[in-house]
Amino acid sequence: MYHHTDFDRAFVVDRAQRFREQISRRISGALTEDEFRPLRLMNGVYLQLHAYMLRIAIPYGTISPDQMRRLAAVADRWDKGYGHFTTRQNIQFNWPRLVDIPDMMDSLAEVGVHAIQTSGNTIRNVTADHFAGAAADEIADPRPYAELIRQWSTDHPEFQFLPRKFKIGVTGSPNDRAVVKSHDIGLRMVERNGRHGFEVAVGGGLGRTPLIAQVLADFVPAADLLPYLEAILSAYNSVGRRDNKFKARLKIAVLELGIDHIRELVNARFAEIRAQYDGSDQQVLAEIAAQFTPPDLASGRATAPYDAARAADPLFRSWSDTNLTAHRHPDHAIVTVSLKKHGGTPGDATSTQMRLLADLAERYGHGDLRVSHEQNIVLPHVHRADLPALYHALREGDLATANIGLISDIIACPGLDYCTLATARSIPIAQQIATRFDELKLEHEIGPMKIKISGCINACGHHHVGHIGILGLDRAGVENYQVTLGGDGTETMSIGERAGPGFSGDDIVPAIERVVLAYLDLRRDPAETFLDALRRLGTEPFKAALYPKAEAA
């Protein structure tokens, strides 16, 4: 677990103090809204439909129990007793009063949590595999690199006014759980001749123009990572378009200029920048890495209680089949705690639940908690013998839904219930789909299925990379939902294909049901997932299920 340095702490406290002064000048009228808006955005404060929203960073999704408890305390004292975990490993509070935000920030700063660079045209919160440091398939823990990038990018004078926001995602595993190719820079750790390095892809992004990042370099030695990233940012700063907001992302520069041209620019900058690096970054990295040493897992405890509970309790067995992932230490498991109770709001946790998760992480999980981009919480290191007790505690806290990776584990953005940019609601659609398939008792039969919903083309809900994606639109003041099929956010990434005309709010859930039932009919056997079947058969039979009348006509 990374512990902030005195410098970090002073920086965060100072920043909160400066923002307090800015808020008081806004309230006194000394600053106009036009003057204040960029300042509040720099501090993660948006104005949404019903209230202000405070977006807080959880760098690479890693959060300590004390930090989680502090989020709970902030939710109780200054918000409505809950928080919303997002696809960018942030937490958002939906109801703070502007006048309270300085106190919220001071309180968070005490535990090293802040909202810096969660908005604005800067390098945003660096995201990473939520199983980092624990997964059985991992080459190395990517978080020391993510932390290095965080330190380098925080308040970097050259990168505070980029043409647009800039997102970096990192994975240390060949299996991509961080959707790295949808980032401006996607980093995937690779090993070559016993050395660690990164495959660096650039120009990914969802939103209005969904694009899969292209490989800029297939192996950048770990020691060159920072100067190489700096070269990319520097090239982007010079070629990124500032004349048109919709064309300002790196992905458009890659599209318009071509990856080879971008590579030439980056390599030229890299040659200059590399020479300026004197090795101090590697020293910093070594200090960071020393703080990410894995917990001491060697215990010699028997896992018998786990096997016994599996045999005795079918509900526990179902939960452990669905919500556990292989840990690199065979006596341990990675536990994903679902924030997707059927009919609940995806990604929301109450303050009571946050406190429970903090306690359980301390009791059973070596004090480690993660926020996944899929809006769930992860306890990455739990001994198998502790799983029955953990499960029962989660049940008490209404956190034991056994649906990870299944049809009700839906990513949904806040949509028109909260977001000023939205064109339709996302949350009720997610709630209805989850409730419907729970009633049908088909969820486990269907198997791996990713449904992702966005309330507008900005695609915060990642609908383009959903096996089934749902995009909410506004048709003359009425909600309308467009379906995409065949998206995939993993290492085999693909962008979903638009299926046809959109559906009304009343018709969308039955339409999804038809596609899913068609899959159950069409699949070769239960081992063939929805995505596999769709890739084998093409989208046509699924479209036919979506639009049965058009088919009959």
Place this chain on the structure above:
Amino acid sequence: MARIFEPVVISANDLFDGRVIYLSPADQWVGSLCQAELITDEARAKDRLADALALSDRAVGVFLAPARPGPDGRPEPGHLRETFRAAGPSNYFHGKQAEHA
């Protein structure tokens, strides 16, 4: 042919707490849509927007929000977005609907 002017109210968010507010006929910022001034005339909308901007010390993002007259003549939301702004989100009983419960 002149295009038909769709009725509006003047709306914004409150600077201190972000709540949705509306301009009343008496030049007050009020919390409920039904107390807002329903404006059915384009020239009047322009004038009232100017008035609102002059009164905007506690209002952020003043704009003309689509509205329509209800059965009693009071404004009702003229667009789905305004329905949520007037009442609150649909996933929780929060926002305006809760303030008045």
